[in-house]
Amino acid sequence: MNILEVNNVSKSFGSKEVLDGLDLSVPTGSIFGFVGGNGAGKTTTMKLILGLEETSKGDIFVSGEKVTFGNTKTNRITGYLSDVPEFYNYMSAEEYLSFCGEITGLTKENRKQKIKETMALVGLEGNKKRIKGFSRGMKQRLGIAQAMLNDPELLICDEPTSALDPEGRNEFLELLASLKGKMTILFSTHILGDVERICDYVGILHEGKLKVSSSIEELKQIYAKPQIELVFDETADFTALAAELHALKKQESITEVESVKGRNQVIITYNKGYAETAGLLLENFKANKMMPVSLRKMNPSLESIFLEVIQ
Numbered sequence: 222m223n224i225l226e227v228n229n230v231s232k233s234f235g236s237k238e239v240l241d242g243l244d245l246s247v248p249t250g251s252i253f254g255f256v257g258g259n260g261a262g263k264t265t266t267m268k269l270i271l272g273l274e275e276t277s278k279g280d281i282f283v284s285g286e287k288v289t290f291g292n293t294k295t296n297r298i299t300g301y302l303s304d305v306p307e308f309y310n311y312m313s314a315e316e317y318l319s320f321c322g323e324i325t326g327l328t329k330e331n332r333k334q335k336i337k338e339t340m341a342l343v344g345l346e347g348n349k350k351r352i353k354g355f356s357r358g359m360k361q362r363l364g365i366a367q368a369m370l371n372d373p374e375l376l377i378c379d380e381p382t383s384a385l386d387p388e389g390r391n392e393f394l395e396l397l398a399s400l401k402g403k404m405t406i407l408f409s410t411h412i413l414g415d416v417e418r419i420c421d422y423v424g425i426l427h428e429g430k431l432k433v434s435s436s437i438e439e440l441k442q443i444y445a446k447p448q449i450e451l452v453f454d455e456t457a458d459f460t461a462l463a464a465e466l467h468a469l470k471k472q473e474s475i476t477e478v479e480s481v482k483g484r485n486q487v488i489i490t491y492n493k494g495y496a497e498t499a500g501l502l503l504e505n506f507k508a509n510k511m512m513p514v515s516l517r518k519m520n521p522s523l524e525s526i527f528l529e530v531i532q
C-alpha cells in the first residue's frame with residue numbers, strides 16, 4: 222500500500238520544464254529519501270504534493286485521495302517542514318506552536334496537551350527560551366513539531382539537514398528515525414549519507430524524471446560491483462606491485478585492477494566468490510613478499526550508485 226502516488230506529473234514554469242512525466246510511489250510507513258542535485262525539482266514536487274503549485278499534467282494521490290491545487294483537503298493528513306522555515310523570533314516554542322495550533326483549528330483544550338506531547342517528542346520539553354536564541358538544530362526540531370501538530374500520516378521535509386552542523390544533523394536524523402512507525406516520512410536531500418543512515422527507500426530525481434526508485438538494499442544489490450580494496454604501506458614498490466596485480470588479471474576471477482598511486486591503494490574488481498579471490502590475492506602477495514596493510518571487501522555506497530545513475 223502506498224500513501225503517496227505521483228502519476229505521470231509534469232510541471233513547467235513558463236517555457237522551462239522542471240518535471241517531465243514524474244512517477245513516484247511512497248510505501249506507507251517508510252522513510253523515503255528523495256534525492257536529486259540542485260535544481261532537480263525536489264521542492265517543486267513537494268509543493269505539488271501539498272497543492273501549493275498546480276501540475277501542468279498528471280495526478281497526485283495522498284492516501285487514495287486526489288490532491289487539488291489550492292486548499293487541498295489532503296493536507297489534513299500531511300505535515301510539512303519547508304527548506305527555510307520562518308518563525309516569529311520573539312515567541313517561545315510553546316507560544317509559536319499554540320499560535321500554529323490556533324490557526325489550524327486545534328481546540329484550546331486539545332492544544333495544550335498536544336503541544337506538551339509534541340515538544341517532548343522533539344526534545345524541546347520545558348524549553349522557555351525565545352526562538353531568537355535557538356540554534357539551527359533547535360529550529361528544525363521546532364519546525365518538525367509544528368508539522369506534527371495535526372498528527373500527519375505523511376510528513377514531508379524539504380532538505381531538513383542541509384543547514385545543520387554534523388552534531389545538529391545527527392540529532393535531527395535520530396529524531397526522524399524515531400518517528401518511524403508513527404507516520405510515513407518523505408524527505409528530500411542531497412546528502413546521501415543521511416539517506417543511507419535512516420531511509421528504507423530511495424528515489425533519485427534527475428532531468429525531471431525518477432531515474433531509480435527502490436529499497437536501499439535492492440538498489441545496492443543491483444549496483445553492487447564485487448570489489449576489494451587493498452592498501453599498502455609507503456615503502457611498497459608501487460610500480461612492481463601494479464605490474465604484479467595486472468598480471469593477476471589473467472586469472473579468471475579478477476576483471477579490473479585500479480591503482481590509486483598517491484594513496485598506495487588498489488581496487489580489485491572480481492567476478493567469483495570473495496573468499497576465493499581474497500585467497501588468490503593473499504597467496505600471490507605472500508609469494509612476492511608484498512603484504513598489504515589492509516584488505517577490505519567493499520560495499521557499494523549510495524554516492525557511487527547516484528553518480529552511476531545520473532551519468
Ligand SMILES: Nc1ncnc2c1ncn2[C@@H]1O[C@H](COP(=O)(O)OP(=O)(O)OP(=O)(O)O)[C@@H](O)[C@H]1O
Nearest residue numbers: 234237239257258259260261262263264265266411
Ligand atoms: N516559481 C518558480 N518560477 C520559475 N522557476 C521556478 C519556480 N520554482 C522553481 N523554479 C525552477 O525550477 C527548477 C527546480 O527547482 P526546485 O526548487 O524544485 O529544485 P530542487 O531540487 O528543490 O533544488 P535545490 O536542491 O537547489 O533546492 C529550478 O531551475 C528553479 O529555478
